[in-house]
Amino acid sequence: MSIQVDRLHFSYRSKQVLTDITFSVEEPSLLCLLGPNGVGKSTLFRCMLGLLTGYSGSITAEGHHIRKLAPAQLARLVAYVPQSHSPAFSYSVQDMVLMGTASHFSLMSSPGRKERGLADEAMERLGILHLRERSFLELSGGERQLVLIARALAQQARILFMDEPTANLDYGNQLRVLQRVKELTRGGYTVIQSTHNPDQVLLFADRVLAMKDGRVFAWGTPGEVMNGELLKELYGVDIALEQLYGGAVSVCIPGFAVPAGAVGDGKRKLAGVSG
Numbered sequence: 001m002s003i004q005v006d007r008l009h010f011s012y013r014s015k016q017v018l019t020d021i022t023f024s025v026e027e028p029s030l031l032c033l034l035g036p037n038g039v040g041k042s043t044l045f046r047c048m049l050g051l052l053t054g055y056s057g058s059i060t061a062e063g064h065h066i067r068k069l070a071p072a073q074l075a076r077l078v079a080y081v082p083q084s085h086s087p088a089f090s091y092s093v094q095d096m097v098l099m100g101t102a103s104h105f106s107l108m109s110s111p112g113r114k115e116r117g118l119a120d121e122a123m124e125r126l127g128i129l130h131l132r133e134r135s136f137l138e139l140s141g142g143e144r145q146l147v148l149i150a151r152a153l154a155q156q157a158r159i160l161f162m163d164e165p166t167a168n169l170d171y172g173n174q175l176r177v178l179q180r181v182k183e184l185t186r187g188g189y190t191v192i193q194s195t196h197n198p199d200q201v202l203l204f205a206d207r208v209l210a211m212k213d214g215r216v217f218a219w220g221t222p223g224e225v226m227n228g229e230l231l232k233e234l235y236g237v238d239i240a241l242e243q244l245y246g247g248a249v250s251v252c253i254p255g256f257a258v259p260a261g262a263v264g265d266g267k268r269k270l271a272g273v274s275g
């Protein structure tokens, strides 16, 4: 379940996008990539998924240089979960999930009992087996997102990349999907997800990689790196972090919403004094 990125540099022609990115994940966990629009999160994903290969530095998954792996080998190590989308054709949920097993059989054959078993197992794990016969197009956004995650599980890779998995979901579905994602990490998966929501990082992440100007700006546990100064650097707005329930939970509060004269962790962190 390990992935290492070492001194990664990447440019689109003359445009340098990623500079000296280094981090590693050694055990099943949820890593959140945080950073403003255009900072290079998707580009980093594309490099880690082997879709962009013209980088310098190295990326290894389970000790294998991903650039050197054949597509079917890579598919056994890493899987990609896109944002919920509408396919051009109306597939059943089962067929959508079965697509994840494509690297397990040849072009000339079709999924058999083993692949159907993998698909069922993945749907079961995410609590969507009862949707098996439904059309993907008829599902809610939250259900669709779980189907796309199930498709990645059926691929049998243990490292999952998720591009803003809760984009376009209502608040309840955001939490339901992220709880499922978190359960996966407890079951041995490593999940690397991008997000624009720092509260999700505070609630769910084991590690956070904050990016600015295509570089690693901060790396560590949410407790180590998340504070008002970091968020101001990334997003250019004042945000206070308030600790609740004796520090068990932290939440973001926009600076404008902090009452004048308020005291508390949030105010101290907003002011840039460590709390």
Ligand SMILES: Nc1ncnc2c1ncn2[C@@H]1O[C@H](COP(=O)(O)OP(=O)(O)OP(=O)(O)O)[C@@H](O)[C@H]1O
Residues within 6 Å of the ligand: 012, 015, 017, 035, 036, 037, 038, 039, 040, 041, 042, 043, 044
């Ligand atoms: N194919 C491409 N050719 C040239 N430049 C690109 C290409 N794809 C992305 N870029 C540029 O690379 C930079 C990083 O883009 P990227 O999509 O990786 O950012 P991001 O952090 O994922 O953004 P967002 O949060 O908005 O999705 C941006 O300046 C973008 O315009």
